Amino acid sequence: MKASPVFKSRSLPWLLLVPTLGILLVFLYFPVIQSFVLSLYRSNLFLGTQRFIGLENFRNIFSGTLAPGFRQVLLQTLLFSGVVVVSGLAVSLALALLANQPVRGARAYRLLLIWPFALSPAVAGTIFLFMFNPEVGFVNQLLNVLLGVKPRWLDTPALAFSIVCMAAVWKNLGYNIVFYLAALQNVPAELGEAAQIDGATGAQRFFAVTFPLLSPMTFFLFFTNLAYAFFDTFGLIDIVTAGGPVGAPPFDHAGVTSTMIYKIYQDGFGGAANLGFAAAESVVLLALVAGVTVLQFRFGGRRVYYGGA
């Protein structure tokens, strides 16, 4: 039998875990179980009714009148998350590298780069909404003078989707930059110098030395950004586009900037107040996020270099 090197008593570690488990139980496991149960009921938020209907909500998700809208939003969610995570990480890594240069006033640059993260989604959303108002917004006023064009940012599907992606990336830049800056300052300078002596170019040094050393941070940020794209962009979307505009076929069953979390809110707490259906959708979303996480740990996790042997 192996003696525990830290804890003398067997019960002490469990005792210390109690607060964490308690919080997880109350705020995570219990709501998840409730969603599962609710997804089997016909339930209206306003009426407070609950009637067991088995898997009918799930049937409605995958076939019938509501199915095309769900499929479209599912696809959009994957696209949106992909764009936000990949371009968000790429841009913030680039900016972090620049901010990490030993130049005069580097601290001021860093501060300014982190700034957007301190804005609430409501404020950030309102800024974008007014900037891109097609008739009186700052962007179109400028474009009209310079180029004589006034793009309809908020109801041209492709433009609206890009604006929301851009706003979502911008809003989370500060967060990513902070973590990348911290990671960059932990990259040993002598490795870069050694590569330089061996004749590596700047790009080679970055891709062969710096980037692999940053992989634990990239791996971590990938998940926090994925969670951000899936769940935390709600406020921004609500304010900038309210999930709209409806696209051209085949994207004409829902607003093109509606993501799963936005649709779940709309279905459960919006006009239809169909809680059971929304719960069923959230179960599907949970399965999706769980699936992505498993895939990432299985395939992505191998490439992460944590140092050591």
Next chain:
Amino acid sequence: MKRLCFILACIALLSTVYAQTKIDFWYAFSDANRSGWIQERMDEFNAQLSAAGKPYMIVGERKGSYPETQQAAVLAARQGNPPHLVQLYEVGSQIAVDSGIFMPVIELGDFDTSDYIAPVLNYYTIGGKVNSIPFNSSSPIVYANKSLMDAAGVTAVPTTYNELLAACDAAAAAGVLTADVKCFGVSLNGWFVEQWVAEQGATLVNNDNGRSGRATEVLLTSDAVRNVFNWFKTLNDKGYYTYTGKLEDWDGSDAIFTNGKVLFHITSTADLVNITRAVGTSFELVTGMLPIVDGTERNGVVIGGASIWLVRDHPVEELTVARDFVLYMTNAENMVSWHKATGYYPVRNSSVDLLRAEGWFTEFPNASTAFDQLLGTIPSTATGGALMGTFQATRTIVEEALQKVLAGASVDAALAEAKKLADAALAEYNANF
């Protein structure tokens, strides 16, 4: 001994402070103008209560938008801690009745309904019962930029669909319309579609607009709705229409109008004061009645806005104080002041008399437009307004259908799809009973 007396006096004083029962009032306004007005009325009424030695105090709380306020109130009631008074929008009426958490105001002692303007009282009468206390009522009117109209040689605010199209044609011919100035800038909002359906004397849902029985079908493929959609399509195809691109973007469309980027705008009469202030002296603002479909009778408008509902689960004494507060807030003088501060209808006949007596409508003719439009409304199931449990969802579905049409989809296909979705949502709601 002196000290003991002092302490006892303090305790007595504190206990009277703490003995005050709070009467919670949840409302939806977030702008300083309107919520400030409500706060003033609460302060006045609380002063009256304490002067009369009554241990109650009205406490107001802003709860976000109309849908959010309704949501918060219903959830609070389910958790056993509801407010006494809630401001609910007209669209939420069916849900409010179905939720069972509200007490029809008519069931609380005597409630004098004689002074209310008929269309307002009719809207809030459901199943023969007056459910809530009328407060902020409105309907849409045309806001027009007189300076641009003059430049286009348009002399009168259009009163029909074709007149508005003709005015736009004239503006285009006169070179008033440019890359920067469009003709018409109403926000893309289901509320206006509902109003235009009522103007044509048509109902939005079956069973007499849901008033003779629970609605089971949303009549989105009717000629009335098609007329509205076709008109938007024509305006849009000719390049006359603009909006921000976001659904129900009231503020965005107001900004387009007040910045002089469109000749005509349609929005609630409730925004009259805010828009008049925003326009200032930059151009002359005139108003007109909602344009109607050519060749149809002007049936009038449906009451929009909100009313105050009483939550059932409270002692009768508290509810009585709560009701008395609302009656104070909406008494004849206060409704005059509310109307002047915002543009909402004064919902009492006595308030209208006061306004007429002081010559308000001649002094500020823009305020009389909405009012004449309301008084000219022909009472019917159409103008009485629709009742359905999924009104807000239907509104969104209609807006998305119109947005599709603006993007080039056919009117018939968009409406057929919208009807399917709206009917499915309604059937799902009705299946709860």
